[in-house]
Amino acid sequence: MIKNTKCECGHQNPVGTVLCEACGKPQYEEADHSSSELLEMRYDGVARRSQRANPNFIDKIWNFFSSVKVAVYLISITLVAAMLGTVFTQETMFVKNFDPSTYYKQKYGTIGEIYYMLGLSDTYNSWWFILLLVMIGASLVICSLDRVLPLYRALSKQKIRKHMQFLTRQRVVYQGPVSGRGEEWVNRAIAPLKKKGYRVHTDGGALLAEKQRFSRWGPYVIHIGLIVFLLAVLFRGLPGLHLDEHYWFPEGEITQIPDTNYYLKNEKFTVEYYTEDEMSDEFKQKGKIVPKLFETKAVLYQCVASCNDPLKEPELVEVDRHNIRVNDPLSYKGLQAYQFDFEEVTTLRYVQPTLVDQETGEVYGKFMLRMNDPETEYDVGPYHLKLKDKYLDFGLDENNKPITKSGEPNAPAFLFTITGPGLPEDGGQFIYFPFLQQQELFGQDKLNEALGGINHKLRFDMIAMEDVDFIHFTSFLNIRIDRAMPFVWTGLGIVMVGLIMGFYWQHRRIWLRIDDGILTLGGHTTKNWFGMRREVSSFLETMGIEVDEKSLDNGGNRS
Amino acid sequence: MGKARRPVQIIILTLIVILGGYAIGTAVFGGEKGIPQAGDKPPAFNLRGLDGQVHNLEKYQGKALVINFWATWCKYCVNEMPALQTQWEKWKDQDVVILGINTGEDDLTVANFVKQTGVDFPILFDKKNEIVRKYGVVPMPTTFFVNKRGKIISIHQGELNLKTLNQQIATLVASN
Numbered sequence: 001m002i003k004n005t006k007c008e009c010g011h012q013n014p015v016g017t018v019l020c021e022a023c024g025k026p027q028y029e030e031a032d033h034s035s036s037e038l039l040e041m042r043y044d045g046v047a048r049r050s051q052r053a054n055p056n057f058i059d060k061i062w063n064f065f066s067s068v069k070v071a072v073y074l075i076s077i078t079l080v081a082a083m084l085g086t087v088f089t090q091e092t093m094f095v096k097n098f099d100p101s102t103y104y105k106q107k108y109g110t111i112g113e114i115y116y117m118l119g120l121s122d123t124y125n126s127w128w129f130i131l132l133l134v135m136i137g138a139s140l141v142i143c144s145l146d147r148v149l150p151l152y153r154a155l156s157k158q159k160i161r162k163h164m165q166f167l168t169r170q171r172v173v174y175q176g177p178v179s180g181r182g183e184e185w186v187n188r189a190i191a192p193l194k195k196k197g198y199r200v201h202t203d204g205g206a207l208l209a210e211k212q213r214f215s216r217w218g219p220y221v222i223h224i225g226l227i228v229f230l231l232a233v234l235f236r237g238l239p240g241l242h243l244d245e246h247y248w249f250p251e252g253e254i255t256q257i258p259d260t261n262y263y264l265k266n267e268k269f270t271v272e273y274y275t276e277d278e279m280s281d282e283f284k285q286k287g288k289i290v291p292k293l294f295e296t297k298a299v300l301y302q303c304v305a306s307c308n309d310p311l312k313e314p315e316l317v318e319v320d321r322h323n324i325r326v327n328d329p330l331s332y333k334g335l336q337a338y339q340f341d342f343e344e345v346t347t348l349r350y351v352q353p354t355l356v357d358q359e360t361g362e363v364y365g366k367f368m369l370r371m372n373d374p375e376t377e378y379d380v381g382p383y384h385l386k387l388k389d390k391y392l393d394f395g396l397d398e399n400n401k402p403i404t405k406s407g408e409p410n411a412p413a414f415l416f417t418i419t420g421p422g423l424p425e426d427g428g429q430f431i432y433f434p435f436l437q438q439q440e441l442f443g444q445d446k447l448n449e450a451l452g453g454i455n456h457k458l459r460f461d462m463i464a465m466e467d468v469d470f471i472h473f474t475s476f477l478n479i480r481i482d483r484a485m486p487f488v489w490t491g492l493g494i495v496m497v498g499l500i501m502g503f504y505w506q507h508r509r510i511w512l513r514i515d516d517g518i519l520t521l522g523g524h525t526t527k528n529w530f531g532m533r534r535e536v537s538s539f540l541e542t543m544g545i546e547v548d549e550k551s552l553d554n555g556g557n558r559s
Numbered sequence: 560m561g562k563a564r565r566p567v568q569i570i571i572l573t574l575i576v577i578l579g580g581y582a583i584g585t586a587v588f589g590g591e592k593g594i595p596q597a598g599d600k601p602p603a604f605n606l607r608g609l610d611g612q613v614h615n616l617e618k619y620q621g622k623a624l625v626i627n628f629w630a631t632w633c634k635y636c637v638n639e640m641p642a643l644q645t646q647w648e649k650w651k652d653q654d655v656v657i658l659g660i661n662t663g664e665d666d667l668t669v670a671n672f673v674k675q676t677g678v679d680f681p682i683l684f685d686k687k688n689e690i691v692r693k694y695g696v697v698p699m700p701t702t703f704f705v706n707k708r709g710k711i712i713s714i715h716q717g718e719l720n721l722k723t724l725n726q727q728i729a730t731l732v733a734s735n
Binding site: 062126127131134137142155172175194231234256258308309311374376387390392393404405407 | 583663687
């Protein structure tokens with residue numbers, strides 16, 4: 001059915017327009033002017049963009065998302081889903097290997113199993129939850145577009161002279177006789193209205209006063225903010241934007257944080273335990289050792305050059321330094337390192353043996369022997385040491401050949417070729433076990449005798465405590481990067497601006513026209529009708545018309 | 560304004576479908592994370608080789624790859640080395656490259672080992688165990704078979720003998 005949408009003032013209105021876009025005459029009503037109901041002023045009575053006579057497939061999708069009702073349902077469903085996600089621990093909260101398919105059943109029984117089956121155990125990352133967010137986003141975009149453009153059009157070209165019905169069916173209405181010519185009266189009215197902050201437009205015996213129109217855009221500003229927010233939330237999964245992982249950082253080592261340009265050095269890890277006196281009886285009975293404080297002295301480095309070149313050492317620059325404790329993370333440009341756990345390990349990092357002459361007792365000096373990546377040549381006194389082989393975890397295979405049993409320095413052994421005074425021309429071989437008990441266990445002296453060459457001339461000694469360096473702890477840190485957060489905050493900031501625009505200002509309009517000495521005034525505001533009434537009555541008073549505020553209210557006690 | 564309505568609608572709906580589809584897609588497939596499976600592309604690496612050169616996937620583009628993770632302390636890795644060497648010699652003319660990625664050991668150890676066993680296929684250093692982690696290797700050795708089009712055909716965990724290795728490479732070469 002095609003409706004005639006042409007108004008009596010001659011304006012052709014789009015389908016679905018409630019009030020004539022030009023003069024404001026209500027459409028689709030009986031011609032007898034009998035209705036005195038208040039007018040529907042939403043979007044100034046203008047049709048939403050998508051309303052058409054014959055919607056096709058695309059229009060139907062568009063209309064679906066354009067509906068506020070649909071938006072409310074979407075938001076409600078999302079809220080309920082988000083609530084369900086808080087019932088049991090989400091899968092993403094687990095750090096160490098756990099199997100969700102059995103965990104929920106074991107921990108919570110049948111309900112847990114159902115919870116897992118329904119996919120609620122990973123609500124916020126599930127396709128349907130994201131789909132809901134996407135749909136809300138679509139709804140936000142389409143709702144805004146569908147309303148903001150018609151509203152803009154309606155407000156930017158308003159006809160000053162409005163239809164009589166439009167005026168009398170506003171909530172604030174005054175009708176009464178005025179003296180003098182209409183145009184004069186209207187001209188006199190400009191000054192007092194301007195004083196109240198209105199922008200005044202006149203057209204002969206008709207007037208339009210309007211203020212704070214911008215507050216009408218508040219809701220759409222909120223929408224824009226929410227769209228930014230949603231985009232940030234949906235796309236934080238993009239590579240490089242978000243990281244939430246747990247890594248081990250051994251003491252004293254510079255460790256790269258995988259997939260980033262950052263390196264973190266755990267300079268020192270300290271843990272302090274509660275003493276027996278400090279613990280509750282309950283804990284004492286359990287015989288538990290409870291850590292009181294654990295702290296990683298961390299230094300953060302950023303790679304500035306040759307970062308991705310395996311042939312060169314990366315060039316690192318210190319960018320931050322922080323003693324990481326529980327709830328006191330290191331925080332640098334969106335990267336955060338939280339203390340999560342630790343492990344006590346005893347891993348040999350390096351030894352500094354002293355080369356001693358067995359015969360004369362002369363000490364030639366120290367050299368540093370690292371377990372990982374040791375130097376292969378050393379000069380100690382007159383002697384030259386060449387590292388020939390290295391076994392981190394010394395053992396012998398079936399054929400009595402030396403092998404290494406693991407990648408951990410549990411039983412390190414180093415085979416050197418030593419040249420220098422008193423030794424054969426081509427040098428002598430020497431095997432060295434840093435751990436004293438292993439020297440005995442594996443028979444270092446016997447092995448060296450068998451290797452020959454050195455003939456008890458030289459000895460490796462460990463003199464001082466400082467000559468041995470162990471990694472005592474390895475610290476487990478939770479590394480988080482969330483570069484989407486600035487966008488989230490920007491979005492929320494825009495939302496706040498929109499809220500303020502809509503909350504603290506009201507779009508007020510006063511229309512009036514004078515026909516044959518009778519003034520008809522209609523007023524509309526987005527909220528605060530009492531203020532509007534008062535403003536109209538005080539305006540009329542300055543114009544010499546005494547009127548009770550309350551009598552201006554044209555029915556309906558909606559506030 | 561009225562005429563532009565339809566294109567605007569279509570553009571906006573398309574954008575929503577693309578962006579939304581991407582967001583849902585990354586949620587479902589977990590983005591970049593996850594251990595590579597057969598059918599996936601092998602994760603990228605950029606490693607120094609024993610030959611002092613940089614080795615990466617681009618370098619071996621168009622070749623079938625047998626990526627073997629090993630260490631000198633891993634008995635089974637040591638055991639399968641001769642088989643790898645034999646097959647390398649057999650297949651290298653057919654654009655098959657065997658890459659031995661050593662996990663976390665230093666030059667001296669690896670160089671000595673290679674000298675002893677006499678293997679001459681490219682040996683790469685993964686000192687920080689970064690690539691091992693990326694490939695999700697748990698037991699050692701683990702071998703990835705990647706076809707010429709850069710797709711993982713199969714993943715073999717544990718020791719390979721000459722026969723199975725030969726079969727696997729034959730399948731790899733036949734695969735598209």
